[in-house]
Amino acid sequence: MSSRRDRANAIRALSMDAVQKANSGHPGAPMGMADIAEVLWRGYLKHNPANPHWANRDRFVLSNGHGSMLIYSLLHLTGYDLGIEDLKNFRQLHSRTPGHPEYGYTAGVETTTGPLGQGIANAVGFALAEKILAAQFNRPGHNIVDHQTYAFLGDGCLMEGISHEVCSLAGTLGLNKLTFFYDDNNISIDGEVDGWFTDDTPRRFEAYGWHVIRNVNGHDADEIEVALEAALESDKPTLICCKTTIGFGSPKHGGKASSHGAPLGADEIEVVRKELNWPYAPFEVPAEIYAEWDAKEQGAKAEAGWQEKFEAYRAEFPELAAEFERRMQGELPADFAEKAAAYIADVAAKGESIASRKASQNCLNAYGPLLPELLGGSADLAGSNLTLWSGCKGVSAADASGNYVYYGVREFGMSAIMNGIALHGGLIPYGATFLMFMEYARNAVRMSALMKQRVLYVFTHDSIGLGEDGPTHQPIEQLTNLRTTPNLDTWRPCDAVESAVAWKYALERKGGPSALIFSRQNLDHQSRDEQQIADIERGGYILRDCEGTPELILIATGSEVGLAVNAYNTLTAQGRKVRVVSIPCTSIFDAQDAAYRQQVLPLEVSNRIAIEAAHADYWYKYVGLDGRVLGMTTYGESAPAGELFEMFGFTVDKVLELAGELLEG
16 A cells, blocks of 8 residues: 555645646646645545536635645545646646636546635535534434535635635634644745745634644644544534645745746756655556545445435425425425515505615515525624624524624625525525625625626615715726626615515526615605516616607616616606616626617617716626716715715706706707
């Protein structure tokens, strides 16, 4: 039998060979962490290469995702659907081995990592989801949800502020099935980190309430194993601090920043082979070592054992078992669509003029009881975002059976944790903050969209209409940012009916995240017929119309729809033929067929005015160069909302003025 070092050297060799062939990549981290990976993946990680989606598998996250050849080597060696040709195709077009691990490209990759620190947050989300689902589903003698979450991370991950946000919360919530391996190699891209990163990291994590294991030799398998055993016995999350040498095995680049992000070079690779006693050609791994790495048989047995336990669980708790399977498959209850449609009809009949954030809370009270998988939260703004509903129960370290997470003032951390929760399965997360503070969460929102995860972002206080808090809190350019994000549906409803439709659509959507944008101030109810209500789900529709072809189209969203309708009433009374189009979700409207879009916004009608209290530039795609946009081009001010709308021209008189320019000009 080969030695542990030989098995680790297979990772090192494959990694340096793939980077060299691609002439691009990061060999240092895989070579430095190979011994840690060998201990974890061969001795502890519970997984089945034949079924990467087994519900009770352990989750593994490579937060320092630039070291992607580490996870690709591990997946290849243990028997996943990732052949040697895939490794040879590292970083090439259409390969299954992209430069950073990408969710959906490679079997066994649990999450997209690359933006440093977010893998840490995703891992916290995995562990939190496991703790919540275990509390909700496990019964005495039946632990059907019982798995670990492991993450590899480096100095760069820990320098990122998000690491503080999420690790602090992980300690508070007692996520004891979470283990981090800190690759403490003292190197980042710019060199030795002593000039910019001198934190006492172990004490930092102890302050968070973590179990910390210091000064583990990251190249000594026995020390790593002892530390890992201690981690698995802890009642806290664990940080294992592993002292390693980046680029281990390279006399020229080992321990230096030069091994971080560039090929070692053909001559140096030959030297490394001799140093590691690895006398094999590039991409060659001996059959004996392949056999020792192969986890297919062991993984199949592990899953079969769990399946046997699950069948015993099903026999005793058939309804719970069916519910668990439904939720892990991402399917909503069979009657959800029907009940949600009935609720929307009730909202339309009731006709309340309320703030859309309040309408959102009403939706939660209607949809929440239908969806036990719904997991809410807010970044310390529950009372303003109105994310708490009557059935909410907080999640805590002592009792994780609830459905609401108090994230604290951690917008970025909350959003990236929700990505991990969604990726885990079994829960649909929603989290809230003010729209302005989407900026803190921005990169996690982008990662939701990149991975096409069902994450719901609730962004309230959506415009200058929030008033006295002033320009620091008044979003201007944020809606454009969200709307131009691929795979993200951004809804800005104009009243309670559109709010109810937006929530329903977002909950039913499987192919990506949604941003639900809500107002602080009250919004007028808009009357509609059944067809108009149905058309809301098409992203944009005709709300008010005239006989025949209109001579002017008013386009609006959110609070400005009421303004457009008021202007429509005045213009119609003056004998003008006007149409009002509400576009609560531009991405969905843009995806409609050309015939529908032509029906709503006929090309022959060039007189168009778009009205929105957000950045004006986005709307020229709908009004053209000849149209007008009533929007924002500056930051706001601190004053009551009514005064601000008057000051910035969001008035009927201003709309009439612009209409006059088009109709009479």
